Structure formats: structure tokens, C-alpha cells
Amino acid sequence: MNTSTCATTSPMVLTRRRINLVFCALAAAMLLASLDQTIVSTAMPTIVGDLGGISHMAWVTTAYLLASTLVMPVYGKFGDLWGRRTLFLGAVALFTLASAGLALADGFTAFVFWRGVQGLGGGGMMVLSQAIVADVVPARERGKYMGPLGAIFGLSAVAGPLIGGYFTDHAGLGWRWCFWINVPVGVAALLIGCVALSLPRRRSTARLDLAGIATLSLLTTSLILGTEAGSSRGWGSWPALALLGAFAVCTVGFVLVERTAQEPIVPLGLFRNRNFVLATALSALVGMGLLTPVVFMPTFLQMASGTSAAGSGLLMLPMTAGLFLTLIGSGIVVARTGRCTVFPVAGVLTIAAAVGWMTTLSATTALWVVGAMLFVAGLGLGLIMQIVVLIAQNAVGPQVLGAATATTAYVREVGATVGIAVGGAVFASALAGNLAGALAAHTPQALEAGITSADRLVPEAVHAAAEPLHGALVGAYADALAPLFGWLLPVLAVAVVLALLLKEVPLSEVAGMVARGEAVLEGDVPSPALSGARPEPAPQPSRR
Known part of the structure; x- marks a missing residue:
């Protein structure tokens, strides 16, 4: 039972200008969150080496994912009860504050703590932005907005590694500027949100769960x-x-x-809907199967291939290109045809092909081959990233859009967090053993090069080491990372089966706010000269 009511006295008019303003606010927040993730992935080897945390490298990512995962259902449900505007702006503010804390961190423990705080804001930004889009745009038309959002994601995927690499490679700046740069971006996103994010408020008498x-x-x-x-x-x-x-x-x-x-x-009734269950489970498996290679690939490029931080950022460009192509293409096709279940099948198969190819990585793999692998992975990600969320949202009623969106995101992040935790632990364990063996076999040369501990090994030290120590260190990274991709293939095989079981359901042509009676479309507002009556809210679509 939903006991929330809209606090406004009459339905809001959804004009095209208002929808575009809302979209601008969401785009600014997405730029902030996605830019941070790509910057960190490039700078992570240097950060953990500088702070003395190579053996605990996985915690840099796990802390963020764990914190963001914990709060996703809370943001989703509270947004359904009280409205999403204040929650969204609070999440942006928290993310920005944590970025300043990361820039000031003086040890690995403090760094991990602030990554967790940052996750508390990032989880809200991710869930609420997807729910707000569903509030103002019908499912049938939502594909038109995938292109611009994908462009922002793609821009961050290119700009983030380049910025992170530039800061990391220039001693006069340093990796801390990877987080300082978030502060002005976060403030700008907050100001845009305050002005543009015009959404109805709700009151609820429900007892908090x-x-x-x-x-x-x-x-x-x-x-x-x-x-x-x-x-x-x-x-x-x-x-x-x-x-x-x-x-x-x-x-x-x-x-x-x-x-x-x-x-x-988390309303348990959501799990009685077949498409919602399949889309949610599919999100978890794909998060587990693709996020792991995305997180650790810059480490491979910097250490195993001898590429600088800036260079590893450039080498992520093919993945962005693949993502951009299929994200825009799938969005256009969905908007025109109203059919979407074919894309998850094609996306999972493409991701599986890319991950299988990545198992062949070695220290001698040509950089153009690595780029081709990432391009294929990007194609698969673009085919599935937004479509599974659309399928899950379309399967439920408008009153639980936030809870449904948050549940899907929560399960996806649990899958990604488990995948990164397991993959990171396997990688770190193998890497520690490999590096210890490499340093023990070349102790005099390692001491001469100033390498006294594997836990504080940074890319610059690897690049500066002469042969045969250099080759031994490069081989240690390559031998630890490449086999990691093999265990992801069975996970993706299950994902293919789930994608094939999705049922094609007509996409809703009514936005969430309109269906709940909180808004009317601009053309549906009666002229005051013709009628003094308040506009009737659009009828709610039936649950599918």
C-alpha cells in the first residue's frame, strides 16, 4: 500500500522545455559520477602504491560499490514516498564533499573511508536519475534519451582517463587533483539541479521500514x-x-x-513479475561479467604493457567508441519499433566474446589487439546497459518506479561488487606471489633500483627498472590478470539463457508522473477560456 500523496495543489504541466531542463540536471550529475569512476581507474595503481595499499587494491573499488549498493533501495523507496528532488540534490552534495575528503586523505585507510562516503552519494545519483527519467519520459520514448546520456558516459570514459593520466604523470599536480577536479563540477551540478530540477513533492504518513x-x-x-x-x-x-x-x-x-x-x-510483489525478475538477474550477471575487466584493464595497460597512465586512458577510447555506437543505435531502434528484448541477447553474447578474447592477454599482446578487445566489449555494453533498466521499469506500476529501479540497480551492484571482490582478491593474491618471486629472483637489482617492497610498487618504478627485472615485474602482472577473465565465462553463459527467456511486452506510452496524476502533458491542458475545471490526471496503465 502506498500512502504518499502529492503536495502540489494541481498537476504539473510537462512541457518539452521542462523535460529538457530536468534532463540537463541529470546529465550534469551523470558527468560528475562517471568522470570520477574513469579518473580513479587510471590513477589507481599510483594511488595504492603511494599510500601503501597494493595488496588491498580491491578495497578502493569495493568500498565505493558496497556503500552505493547499501543505499540504493533506500533512495528508491524514499523517492517514491517523498519525491526525488531533495534526495537527488543531497546525494550530489554528499558526493562532492567526499571528493574533497579523498583529495586530502593522508593514508590508505582514510582514502578507503572517503571512497565509501562517496559511494553513499553516488548510489543515490545513479538510482534517482534513472527513476526521474522514467517519471518524465514514457518508456516508448525513453530510447531517444539514451543517446545523449551515452554521449556523456562516453565523454567521461575518454576525458576521465586522460585527465587522470595527466594528473598522475605530472609530479607538479599529482593524483589528488583527480578528486579536487570533482569539487567545482559537483558545485556546478548542484546549482543546475537547484534551478532546473522542478519536480512535485509528496507527503507520506507511512511508517518507515x-x-x-x-x-x-x-x-x-x-x-x-x-x-x-x-x-x-x-x-x-x-x-x-x-x-x-x-x-x-x-x-x-x-x-x-x-x-x-x-x-x-523492497516490495516483494515485484518478484512476481517475470520480466522484472529476469531483467534484474540479468543486470547482476552482466555487472559481474563486465565490470571486472573494465576496472582492472588500466592496471594491465600500465604495468604489463608499460603504458603510462595517460596512455592507458587513450587505450580505453575503443571501448567508448563501441559503447557509443550501440547505445545510440539501440535507443533509436527501440523508440521506432517499441521492441527491445533482442538487444540483451546480442549484448551478452558480444560481452562473452570480448571476455573470452581477454583470456589471451599477455605482456607481449599488441596494443591494437587490446584496443580491439575493448571495442567489442563496448559494443556489448551499449546493447544492454540501458535496455535492461527499461524492461524492468516497464514491467511495474508507476507508484513503485523508484523501488523497482533501485532494486534492479541494487542487484546489479551486488553482482558487480561480488565479482570485483572475488576477482580483486584472486588478482591481488596471485600478484603478490608473482611479485615476491620476481623480487626474490632479482634482489640485488631490485635494491639498486630502490624497490624494497612489492606493496609500494608504482608504475614509474616498473618503467625505470632495467632487464631482466623489468621483464619479471611485467610478467608478474600479466600472469596474475589474464586468467582472471576465464572464470567470468560461465557467468555470462547463464546470462544468455536469462536474456532468451525475456518476454516482449508493449512499452508504456505514459510517463510515470502523468500516470500517477502528478503531471499532464502540455497538449492535454484545457484552455481556461473553455473550461475552469482542473485537468484530469491521465489514467494509470495497467500492470503488466
Whole structure:
């Protein structure tokens, strides 16, 4: 039961100008979040080396993903109850504040902490932006907006690594400017949002689902940390068994709590819809199967291929090109035909081909071959990234758009976090052993080069090392990373099966705010000279 009501006295008029202003605010926030992620991926080897955290490198990404995952369902449900404007602006402000904290971090622990705080804001920006688009744009027309959003994502994918590489490679600036640059961008996004993000407010008398929030947070944390412990210490170790046991208990408790909650954080009724379940599960598997190579590829390019941070950023350009092509193309086709289930199948198959190709990476792989691998991966990502969200949103009623969007994003991020935690732990463990062996075999030369600890090894030290030490260090990275991609293939095989089971359902032609009676389209407003009556809200589409 939804007990929220719109706080405005009459429905808002959705003009094309208003929709475009809302879209500008969302685009500014997306630029902020996506730029940060791509900058960090390029600068990460230098950051962890400078702060003494190479053996714990995975935590830089895991902390952000864990924090953002925890708050996604909360943002989604609260947006359904109270409106999304204030929550969205608060998320942008929190993200910006955390960026300043990262720039000032004086140790690896502080850095990981602020990455977590940044995730608290980033999770809200991601979920609320997708839900707001669904509020103002019908599902049938939403494909028209995938191109511009994809262009922003593509711009960040190119500009982020270049900016991060430039800062990292120039000692006069340093990697801390990778985060300082977020502050003015964040302030600009906040100002644009305050002016342009005109959305209705809602009032709700519902009791907050505090028990649901608590149990969901506990089960998510125990799952991620249990996966990390199992990967690093062994699945039979007591920390792994205790945490995974806690995950099982918390999952049962969460389901019981949500069945009786007045306004559950995750409405269990969503999972009675076939397309919603399939799209959500597909998001998790693709997040697990593709985000891992995206996160660790710059490390390979810098260490194994001897490429600078700026160079590794340029080498991510082919992936952006592939993403841009299929994201725009699929959006145009969906808008014209109203059909979308073919794209997840093609996308997963393309991603699987790219990941399988990446298992052949070695220290001698030509850079043009690496670029071709990334181009194929980008093609697959563009075919599926927005489509699965569209399918999930189209499967539910307008009153639970935020909760449905947040649940899909939450499950995707859980998959990505588990994948990165397992992949990062496997990579770090193999890398630590390989580097220890390489340094032990060339101890005199390593000492002469000033390399005393594998945990503080930065790309510059690898580049400066002479043979045979240089070759041994490069081989250590290559031998640790390339086999990591092999375990992703079974995951993607399951994703193909799920994509084939999706049912083609007609896309809704009514925006979420119109369906809820909070807005009317510009052409549907009666002239005051002809009628003094308030405009009637558009009827809600039936649940599919």
C-alpha cells in the first residue's frame, strides 16, 4: 500500500522545455559520477602504491560499490514516498564533499573511508536519475534519451582517463587533483539541479521500514565481506563461514520483515513479475561479467604493457567508441519499433566474446589487439546497459518506479561488487606471489633500483627498472590478470539463457508522473477560456 500523496495543489504541466531542463540536471550529475569512476581507474595503481595499499587494491573499488549498493533501495523507496528532488540534490552534495575528503586523505585507510562516503552519494545519483527519467519520459520514448546520456558516459570514459593520466604523470599536480577536479563540477551540478530540477513533492504518513533497512544493510555487508574473506582466506575459513552464515540468516529475516512492512523498502510483489525478475538477474550477471575487466584493464595497460597512465586512458577510447555506437543505435531502434528484448541477447553474447578474447592477454599482446578487445566489449555494453533498466521499469506500476529501479540497480551492484571482490582478491593474491618471486629472483637489482617492497610498487618504478627485472615485474602482472577473465565465462553463459527467456511486452506510452496524476502533458491542458475545471490526471496503465 502506498500512502504518499502529492503536495502540489494541481498537476504539473510537462512541457518539452521542462523535460529538457530536468534532463540537463541529470546529465550534469551523470558527468560528475562517471568522470570520477574513469579518473580513479587510471590513477589507481599510483594511488595504492603511494599510500601503501597494493595488496588491498580491491578495497578502493569495493568500498565505493558496497556503500552505493547499501543505499540504493533506500533512495528508491524514499523517492517514491517523498519525491526525488531533495534526495537527488543531497546525494550530489554528499558526493562532492567526499571528493574533497579523498583529495586530502593522508593514508590508505582514510582514502578507503572517503571512497565509501562517496559511494553513499553516488548510489543515490545513479538510482534517482534513472527513476526521474522514467517519471518524465514514457518508456516508448525513453530510447531517444539514451543517446545523449551515452554521449556523456562516453565523454567521461575518454576525458576521465586522460585527465587522470595527466594528473598522475605530472609530479607538479599529482593524483589528488583527480578528486579536487570533482569539487567545482559537483558545485556546478548542484546549482543546475537547484534551478532546473522542478519536480512535485509528496507527503507520506507511512511508517518507515527501519527493520527492512537494517536487515538489508546487514545481509549486503555480510555477503560482500564474506565473499572477500572466502576469496582471500579460503571458503572454509571461520571468517568466511561466519559471514556467509550471517548473510543467510539476514536474508531470511529480511524477507520476513518485508512481508509485514507497511511500506517495504523492497516490495516483494515485484518478484512476481517475470520480466522484472529476469531483467534484474540479468543486470547482476552482466555487472559481474563486465565490470571486472573494465576496472582492472588500466592496471594491465600500465604495468604489463608499460603504458603510462595517460596512455592507458587513450587505450580505453575503443571501448567508448563501441559503447557509443550501440547505445545510440539501440535507443533509436527501440523508440521506432517499441521492441527491445533482442538487444540483451546480442549484448551478452558480444560481452562473452570480448571476455573470452581477454583470456589471451599477455605482456607481449599488441596494443591494437587490446584496443580491439575493448571495442567489442563496448559494443556489448551499449546493447544492454540501458535496455535492461527499461524492461524492468516497464514491467511495474508507476507508484513503485523508484523501488523497482533501485532494486534492479541494487542487484546489479551486488553482482558487480561480488565479482570485483572475488576477482580483486584472486588478482591481488596471485600478484603478490608473482611479485615476491620476481623480487626474490632479482634482489640485488631490485635494491639498486630502490624497490624494497612489492606493496609500494608504482608504475614509474616498473618503467625505470632495467632487464631482466623489468621483464619479471611485467610478467608478474600479466600472469596474475589474464586468467582472471576465464572464470567470468560461465557467468555470462547463464546470462544468455536469462536474456532468451525475456518476454516482449508493449512499452508504456505514459510517463510515470502523468500516470500517477502528478503531471499532464502540455497538449492535454484545457484552455481556461473553455473550461475552469482542473485537468484530469491521465489514467494509470495497467500492470503488466
